[in-house]
Structure formats: structure tokens, C-alpha cells
Amino acid sequence: MSILSISEFVGTLAFAMSGALLGISKRLDYYGVVVLAVITALGGGMIRDVLIGNTPPMALTAPFFTIISIITAIMTIYFYQILNKHRSMIQLCDAFGLAAFTVMGASMATAYGYTSPFIVIFLALLTGTGGGTIRDIFVKEIPYVFRKEIYAVASMIGAVVYLLAYLHVTEVMAVYACFITTLTIRLLSIRFNLHLQV
Template sequence: MILIEAFVFLGTIAFAISGSLIAIQKRLDIFGILLLGLTTALAGGVIRDLMIGKIPPTNLAEPQYFLVSLLASLITILFYDKIRSFNNSISFFDAIGLGVFTAVGANAALSIDYSQPFLVVAMGLVTGIGGGVLRDVFVQEIPQVFRKEVYGIASILGSVSLLLTYNLFSPIISLYICLTVTFTIRMIAIKCKWNIPIVDRKSKINRSIKS
């Protein structure tokens, strides 16, 4: 249980940092930076809890998650130049948050005896991408999961890895595997510039005109 809590705090901090970094790049004011950091860190868990009927959501009922997110955002503001100096810092922290919350979300479904594979994967995906989707919408960007980047697929494969290993190892080991799979796929995709194919509407129109 303690390790699961540590997972949640790790993901909360990572997502709060990624949201705050984007907010600073978009030149939001201090309130906007803090709000975007909180949204990125907490929204996925809130959406998950509402979907599984857990009212009030844990992230709102227990203030420590709010406080940790707030602190992470404040630290990002104070040490922005140092954090930004790391290559792909936003992508790195975002990938950590994606991996952690995918694992936590899928585990949450399994822990309340929701054993249907589709539901487990869906809870992992929703928890992993929920905060990032709202973050991107708030700054008027197309969410990463809707673009050609390997983002949602990394979360889905991570959730599947947890499902496949849940009865073979202890739950904590399965969480580590899920986090590692999701994070690794996401970072390799960024490094190797893997992209999901998009529909080239213009070329299809040109082909139809020529024919």
C-alpha cells in the first residue's frame, strides 16, 4: 500500500511539473501555471473515480495530492531555467506521469474486482491521459493522444502488460512492469520519432481527381 501511494505521488509530481512547464512556455500568469499544473496532475484520477463510482474522488477528498501538486508547480516556477535545461524535459516528466497513472488506474480497476480486460485497460488509459488531454485543451493545443504521436498506445500496452503479469507476480511488481513498459515505449517513440500513420486527405483527393 505504501509503494502504491509512492507511485501516486511520483506521478502527481511528474504531471504537475510537465503541466507547469507548458504553462510557463505559453506565458500564463502564476495562477494559470498553478492551475494547469494541478489540472494535469489531478484530472485523470478524478475522471477515473467518477467513472467507477467513487464519490468524492480521492484527489479531491484527500488534500495531500493537491498540496503535492501545488508544491511541484511552485518549484517548477522557481527553478524553471534549471529544469528546462534538461533535454526533452516536458516529454520526460510527461512520460513518467503517463506510466505511473496508467499503472495506478489499471490497478484501481483490478483492486475493486473489475476483472474485465477492456475495463481495466480503459481505466489505465483514462487515468494516464486524462490530465494531459485537459492540459492541452486549456492551452489550445490538440491533445497529444489525438495526434500522430505514440501516446495513448503506450498507455494501452502498459495496461495490457499489467493484466498479463498480475497473476504471475505480486501487484507491486506488476505495477513496476506497467510503468516501465509505458514509459519505455513513450520515450523510445520520442527518441526514434515513431509516429502513428495519419490519413493524408489531400493526396486522397488528388488521386480521386486524377482518376
């Protein structure tokens, strides 16, 4: 397994967990908690697939990560007390997820033949941050990604790095450069509590 696959896996776990934890704290029932977990982990990718005409979306035709998210949600319900104490660890996993999902969005763009910076950044951002945005709207929160910290910006810079490396070096290089860039910026912003307040 490559570092990217592992991060994708870890990221899906972290995204699903963040959805489930929020759902539990909002007193949703089992079904609501599971849906919120799935939407957080897969919602961004589903919207991306619909926008580029890749229907039915991967989340339905290759539901491995969907099933992982459902299992994660159920585990989160049972181990809520323990998990709730390790929020900073979940935030760390989430950073790996953001990086892995950003790579997936950017490489999906180039795989479909789009090399316009605009589309590459858009799909990377959507894949990386779309799920969390829908999660927050579903439970009546103004999306976290619109309010706090360097989250979307990490994904955006990662996408730019991906495209530059893709066009001028190799695709493999692009994948790693994007991953490392997004992860580093995100971790630094958590560590130093950086914001972009207007």
C-alpha cells in the same frame, strides 16, 4: 518506498511541471499556472474516480499529490529559466509518470472488481493520459496525446500486460510488468521518435 511510489512521485512532479510550463508559455497568471499544473497531474484520476463512482475523488480526500502539484507549479514559476532548458529531462520524468499512472488506473480497476479488458484499459489510459488531455484543451491546443508519438499506446499495452499478469500470475507481478512495459515502450518511442500518423 517502492519503485512504484517513487515513480508516482516523480511522475506527479513531471506532470505538474509540464502543466505549469505550458501555462507560463501561454501567459497565464499565478492562479492559471497552478490550476493547469494540478489538472495535468490529477485531472485524469479525478475523471476516473467520478466515472467509477468513487466520490469525492482521491485528489480531494487524500490531497497529498494535489499539494505536491501546487508546490511544483510555484517552483516552476520561480525556476522557469532553468527548467525550460531541461525539457528532455522533464520528458524523461514524464515517461515515469505515465508508467506509474497507468499502473494506478489499471490496479484501481481490478481493486473495484472489474476484470473486463475494456474497463482496465480504459481506466489505465484515462489515469495516464486524461490530465494531459484536459491541460491542452484548457489552453486551446489540440491534445498532444492525439497527435504525436507512441504515448497512449504505451499506456494501453501496459494495461493489457497488467491484466494478463493479474489474471495469470500475481497482482504484484502485474504492477511491475505493467510499469516496465509502459516505461520501455514510451522511452523507445522518444529515443527513436516513433509516430502513429494516419
